[in-house]
Amino acid sequence: MSDILSDIEDFINNFNSNNDTDFAIDTIRVKFSKQHKLDSLKELGKWSKLKKNSNILNKLKRRLNDDEVTSVYRLETHDIYYYNMQEPPKYRNAMMVIFGIKQYHQAPPPKQLITKILSTLKNISNIDICFDVGIKPNLNKLKDIFDLTQYISKDGIFTDTYYINKTDIPMLKKITIYNKAFKNNLGFDLWRFEAKISIPNYRYLALPLNEFKSITDIAKATND
DNA sequence: TTACTAGCATGTAGCCTGGC
DNA sequence: GCCAGGCTACATGCTAGTAA
Incomplete structure (x- = not known):
């Protein structure tokens, strides 16, 4: 399988070259079934459950008004999260969210890590x-x-x-x-x-x- | 053959309440 | 205030069936 992130970046960079503009990816979201992916994701690092009243969780929930979030997990200290969704089949599906890929005030999540996550999930829902x-x-x-x-x-x-x-x-x-x-x-x-x-x-x-x-x-x- | 979906059963965590 | 027990929501393991 080709590298999903590179494919999309190539698509955008090609458009940028032909149109004298500077579009970039900032956020990637991937809906996935935890049943067969979670073990592979856990091999990439430590996922911590966000505390119920944490600022990050509240911030995420404000941005995720449509998706009936139950709990959110963060990959170490990166802006990489997945949240469990209540939609049926209950607790089976989750949404991976990779934030802040284009930032000025802090480093983005490591590209190698994003590539590994996408090659594990083998999909991309929206960007x-x-x-x-x-x-x-x-x-x-x-x-x-x-x-x-x-x-x-x-x-x-x-x-x-x-x-x-x-x-x-x-x-x-x-x-x-x-x-x-x-x-x-x-x-x-x-x-x-x-x-x-x-x-x-x-x-x-x-x-x-x-x-x-x-x-x-x-x-x-x-x-x- | 492999990947994925879905149902059922069961384990876990958090919250609430009552007794001390 | 502290703790135990009960309840409920959340989460996952196992398994069978289906799709690619």
């Missing part, structure tokens, strides 16, 4: 592809075309995070636009576009990168 820009995007242009929702924190504060929850583009489930510099305390201006893209069959890769680029191009237009 987040990101695109970073040094100035605030033109959100008004996007509002003209999409239903742009601003995220309001629990305290009722309007944040620098915006969602396009419905794109009408096949496989492109959602786009998040947020102030990356503020979020990670970077010390320089940086905004991030993040596209959640489902992958029905990784053997026949057809990522909607042209469509995502059209959206980032609109938002890169000069602010009026």
